[in-house]
Amino acid sequence: MSERDRRDSGFGIRDSAGFASSDSAEFASSDSARDRRDSGFGIRDSTGFASSDSAGFVSSDSTGFVPSDSARPSESRIPNPESQQRKFWRTLEERANDPSFREHLYNEFPSLLPTRESVADPVARRTFLKLMSASLALAGVSACTRQPAEKIVPYVRQPEELIPGKPLFYATAMTLGGVATGLLVESHEGRPTKIEGNPLHPGSLGASDVFAQAAILGLYDPDRSQTLTNLGDIRPWPAFLGAMNAALTAQRPLAGAGIRILTESVSSPTLAAQIRDVLARYPSAKWHQWDPASRDNARVGARIAFGEYVEAQYRFDQADVILSLDADFLGCGPGSLRYARDFAARRRPEQVDRMNRLYAIESMPSATGARADHRLPARPSQIGGLAARIAGALGLSGGPGEARAPAPASGGGDISPAIATWIDAVAKDLQAHRGRSLVIAGDSQPPAVHVLAHGMNQALDNAGKTVVHTEPVEAEPINQIDSLRDLVADMNAGKVDLLVILGGNPVYTAPADLNFAEAMSKVQLRVHLSLYDDETSALCHWQIPEAHFLEAWSDGRAYDGTVSIVQPLIAPLYGGKSAHEVLATMSDRPERSGYDLVRAHWNVPAASNDFDRVWRRWLHDGVVEHPPIAPKTVRVAQSTLTNQSAIINQRSAIPQPGLEIVFRNDPSVLDGRFANNGWLQELPKPITRLTWDNAVLASPATAAKLRHKEAPAFTGGEHGQIITDIVELTYRGRKIRGALFTAVGHPDDCLTVHLGYGRTRGGRLAVGAGFNANAIRTSDALWFGAGVEAVQTGDTYSLACTQYHHLMEGRGMVRAVTRDEYIRDPRSVHEGDETPPRTITLYPDYKYEGYKWGMAIDVNSCIGCNACVVGCQSENNIPIVGKDQVLRGREMHWLRVDTYYRGRADNPETYFQPVPCMQCENAPCEVVCPVGATAHSHEGLNDMVYNRCVGTRYCSDNCPYKVRRFNFLLYQDWDTPSLKLGRNPDVTVRSRGVMEKCTYCVQRINAAKIDSEKENRAVRDGEIKTACQQACPADAIVFGNLNDPGSRVARLQAEARSYALLGELNTRPRTTYLAAVRNVNPELGE
């Protein structure tokens, strides 16, 4: 049977269903906008997907998957409250069934809308035609020429193991916030091109996060600092050595009293040894640490609780009931990749007795809160009080009587009965799972809450079971904000003569009240090692370009203490230096290389026997065989608990008037260190789905309150252009202005601002995006504080938010049931399914011999971390488009993570759904391509042939999943040399005017097939991992051969909760989803 026949059969079905239901009145509309749309994109409209008349497609009300009523006046169908409750929504406008929003849904393609002046304006139109004819004439001249002659330059001496065209993989590690994560980096002829997690590393298990994935772009960033400068003049390295030597010589008689070294959190054993060596040579010198992603609260909490710095590691594989006190353990922080894997493994409803239950109290909607079975939004100041009540109910801290002090709930009196029930139910559940429960306090919560969490774990007998205490992973755990304060005091007192800043950007990241820049100006010699010429560099005498971690030797410890050697993949592109090499200049042997230093540190006498072999093994595995950090047995004293509970009770008893402010590191650019990384800037942030900006986040109720009685300023603008108000925040006398944005699920009377934006230096992408929240952050309230005032300025701002892109018009994309519903009927997620039978067509099915590729995505596991999106971008050479183009809905990500909500706007259930190309067997895109640029492969892939594509965009218009992306402009940077190095040579770099989409990483499929063919065997299950699958920490994406009934993907697709997106269209998608199952506590209900 030919491909042609097969496609026709699929089309025929859709035809009869679709056209029959289309609303003919729509075609007769004389409205100009409509007209334009109908003539240009009649195909999609006429299929009638959006029309409510297509009654055959509408699932029954009981399941609640009702498409939004678009063609009729709303009163013709009044949704009953129950179905409204069960309905999924993406935006508040969608939830409210806003008519102007429904209009917006139709305009999938913004380029031809009448609002675009370039098309509406007749003059511009003529200019366009003129330009077009000119370029056609040019095309006539230049066509049909041969390719320019290319040179082949072979190696004179070919490096070992290198075969041109075959990538090599090296193990290394990336350190962030003092915690190393093991990585495996792909290298093509010496150029690192792709980063993956290291499966042998306990902190990664093969997964990676967005920062690791995007580090490849950071390496090749053309804006990196490229030369050693002294006051802006380019100087050679010996000049710096001379200056350093002179400063050190002057310090020698003073025993180094004027020397200060400022680092971020250090977990590198070599670096710590080097610093201690310098401190030994200059006994009066001091080492300060400041990491804006500071974990001070956890450190101090542990010290108060146990009398010493102790690290807590969690065993999610052992935990049945988990309580998070504002801890986003799935989204960020040490070990989050491992935690996400372990957590997700305990949520498979197929093993229904092993399903864990997560309770989350949180002040900013997070990945952890989204995955929680019961989530309680609370102002950050309330969380301590709530924790104390739970502790009280568990019998800690003097009993429940004392804990039930007046709460700071907005009512002024005691907490509402609903919250009281919540607390009792949580306490009961924890109590019922002694030794198998877990309480985690977030890094932004004050030390006392951490002490309480430790106390609760102890009372619940969890210590040593679900929570393991060890020696700290960091080399020198200290209270970093105190350390920074001391440094500023010393600088102000004129005690500092030489300040060496190794990494970090303290001028930008230090809290505003410390006036770090002013204090620093009193230091005689200031040296700054950094990747970018940033705010701190501008105020330092010497700026040393830092070697990227892919360019330098180092080492680091993982969350559990595992040591990895950081080995470079490439020689420094710009002659950068590592922190090891800069510190060496302060030692007696300033010329020592990073390699010598790291190797010498580990070549201690005990290991020296055959050290070469051992060293090579470490480098190969990416993990140092070293005894792991031994667990410690520590106890919280009852008196400590009582004292700390008293602090909390006193604090939360005082009613805090007005608004609270919450500071958080940005989920994409963190503290600003990734602000010049385009992949991260354009990455829709989890939950808010904002790109290129930060915003002042507020709950819908608070936003409404702040805007007085104005009409909502949030108009679901042209595909994600959110016109919003700029508010002025005044906090302790300091002011900033920022765009206000509504975040559903955010607690009321509290505003969240993300750090890392509003940069003034440090690269062309970093500068100009968002506002600087550090300007109102103070050292005594690093993470939250009360008494902020927000005032409307009357100005507006455009935010680029992708939550409004690719809207699914209310169709049942996400499915979720409770555990009880699932147990009663595992197929309950299929209620209302309308999948046509395979026998509906007269034509025989196409037989897929050999491989039949498919994918299963578990909505239940997905934590919305976006690692898959950046992994895909890196693997497939996907360009960034810039904020202006995102505003027009033209972002190019092949894979998007949709966020769906259900229920109340103030505390909805949240679901994440990664949507790549579905690789439909009856692909609607293929039949409408006039040039055959998209066609089906014999293995069921929906191939895209770029060189055939002429850019009609019909395919995209006909795609019900909205997964095709069009290069409206030449988005790819074809000129910058450094960016060329980082591209995947196995994937075409697309040009302007070409459609593209997810290919299931066909380059990986072909590579694996060729390997297997050469070995005369079939491709093994799990041998091919798509880029998204490989990055996923939650193991939510599985790819494989559906013709092999034993393959993981075939088994997942056979599961009861597996469903196809829009299966009623008979597209027969190869990508299917596994419905979410929430493990609801029966006492609390949904």
Next chain:
Amino acid sequence: MATRSKKSWLFLPAILFFHCSLAQSGVIKGRIFNPFSNEPLPYANIQLQGTSLFTLSDTAGNYTIKKITPGLYNLVVSSVGYKTKIVFEIQVDNLKPSFVDIPMESSADTIRQVEIVARTDRSIEWTRVHDLPDFVYFNHSIHVNKGVGCTTCHGQVDRMPLMMQEQSLQMEWCLDCHRNPERYVRPRDAVFRVDYEPPPDQIALGTRLVAQYQIQKLTSCSTCHR
């Protein structure tokens, strides 16, 4: 209707082009050859100077350029290993084809190849002869493993005075083998033999090898394009 009248002028250039093409009827024909051996030169590039018209000579060295507006033209002929030659002022008219046979002089570059590289630590810069378009992905190892000989695609390189591209490398040529591999495959142990001659019963041998090596007839787009 207003919109229709606006668009109708777009057809105008199309009509004009059509008329022009009636006038372009001159033809130049001829043969490109090596005067010393009298061997034809295939795949020489023949360009009509000042126009976008060009062609390649076929395997017998013959070429034809059609649809030339009558007038005087210069012909530029280039081929790898030969000096580029310009034939001046060829008269082209509508009445009969102009015949121009072109002898090509070998370029001295041919003998400048022997160089001891290890001593200088400098690589030889090779000119790439077999250059696939950027959107085509080709893997040698799998072809060699499935019994596609070197000379099947590259020609008898040991007999070439200078490396040249013998096959067109166009998609149709690739597909011919992908559709009918039995016409081209050879035993694996003969893959690297430059003097291999297909046996008279190639189809029988090929059919047997296709089964033995499990050669698939891969013609999906993504086999080569990604």
